[in-house]
Amino acid sequence: MNRKRVTLDEVAAHAGVGRGTVSRVVNGADNVSPETREAVERAIAELNYVPNHAARSLAASRTDSIALVIAEPEERLFSDPFFAGIIRGITSELTATGRQLLLTMAGTPEERANLEGYLSGGHVDGVLLLSQHRDDPLPGFLVDIGVPTVQGGRSIGPQIVSQVVDVDNHSGAHMAVDHLVERGRRRIATISGPMDMIAGLHRLGGYREALMLAGLPEFIVHGDFTELSGARGMRELLAHDVDAVFAASDLMAVGALRVLAEAGRRVPQDVAVVGFDDSSHAQFTGLSSVHQPIEDMGREMVRLLTSLISGERQSRAALVLTPHLVIRESS
Numbered sequence: 653m654n655r656k657r658v659t660l661d662e663v664a665a666h667a668g669v670g671r672g673t674v675s676r677v678v679n680g681a682d683n684v685s686p687e688t689r690e691a692v693e694r695a696i697a698e699l700n701y702v703p704n705h706a707a708r709s710l711a712a713s714r715t716d717s718i719a720l721v722i723a724e725p726e727e728r729l730f731s732d733p734f735f736a737g738i739i740r741g742i743t744s745e746l747t748a749t750g751r752q753l754l755l756t757m758a759g760t761p762e763e764r765a766n767l768e769g770y771l772s773g774g775h776v777d778g779v780l781l782l783s784q785h786r787d788d789p790l791p792g793f794l795v796d797i798g799v800p801t802v803q804g805g806r807s808i809g810p811q812i813v814s815q816v817v818d819v820d821n822h823s824g825a826h827m828a829v830d831h832l833v834e835r836g837r838r839r840i841a842t843i844s845g846p847m848d849m850i851a852g853l854h855r856l857g858g859y860r861e862a863l864m865l866a867g868l869p870e871f872i873v874h875g876d877f878t879e880l881s882g883a884r885g886m887r888e889l890l891a892h893d894v895d896a897v898f899a900a901s902d903l904m905a906v907g908a909l910r911v912l913a914e915a916g917r918r919v920p921q922d923v924a925v926v927g928f929d930d931s932s933h934a935q936f937t938g939l940s941s942v943h944q945p946i947e948d949m950g951r952e953m954v955r956l957l958t959s960l961i962s963g964e965r966q967s968r969a970a971l972v973l974t975p976h977l978v979i980r981e982s983s
Contacts, residue, residue, distance in 0.1 A: 662701075717775070718746070719754045721782065739950065742954055781794070784807055802815045815956055830862050832983065843908060875900070896983070899927050901928050902928065927939050941980070
């Protein structure tokens with residue numbers, strides 16, 4: 653009878669430690685106390701845990717390639733300028749390392765299963781992970797097999813991948829709403845991002861905090877960072893007679909602008925609009941937007957991954973970049 657393979661989580665629970673600690677012991681890291689190491693090794697022996705050492709063999713045989721894994725469907729990758737910007741940053745930094753970039757998708761269970769098989773074979777030196785949603789099993793899988801991994805954006809819940817590059821989404825949304833308040837707007841709505849992504853949650857949190865401090869009411873509709881969801885959200889908001897909208901992505905802001913034009917609402921006289929990303933869409937449409945340093949994020953992810961592959965110990969788990977507001981005609 654085939655016995656189910658013991659997982660890293662089960663070893664961690666048995667030893668009374670976090671899964672990251674088990675991963676460090678399995679991969680030979682020295683930043684673990686002797687007592688903790690002994691507890692983990694005892695749990696490994698008692699549970700008969702067999703780690704996947706495919707990635708660890710890379711120390712002796714490099715592939716000179718890394719994988720960029722985007723946990724989104726293909727249509728989102730090619731429609732959202734965020735991904736184009738971060739890929740530019742990644743490739744510009746990667747060129748100096750002599751490594752090749754493998755772009756992979758993990759937007760469906762089938763794509764994820766195929767990707768897990770490929771990564772288990774030791775075909776890449778490391779992984780850059782983007783656009784993580786709640787309950788995505790991929791971060792845990794990468795930690796289990798010991799592949800050096802850097803995540804773009806923090807996770808909801810426990811941070812399984814320890815090395816992260818992110819943007820301060822909360823403060824970016826806060827400054828967008830503060831700007832609208834300063835312009836005299838009093839019925840400020842938001843079209844939020846998806847609630848199963850940390851960027852969506854943090855941008856909504858920044859919006860809500862700014863309105864609470866200003867003593868103003870909330871008008872919230874939920875989107876998914878796409879233009880279609882922005883248009884849908886704006887149609888819903890028309891009934892609430894709002895005088896400003898903070899859209900949690902430029903694409904959603906573009907959808908909102910289209911609906912406002914169709915409804916005969918003037919921007920910014922009737923309704924001011926601010927987006928988030930400061931993408932090419934914002935520049936071409938005169939959209940005020942929160943600038944997040946997307947290309948810098950890509951470059952920093954590569955720098956961090958390169959040091960991980962080289963075996964350098966990291967002094968911090970998360971690098972959080974600072975956004976700023978770019979004001980244009982829409983507000």
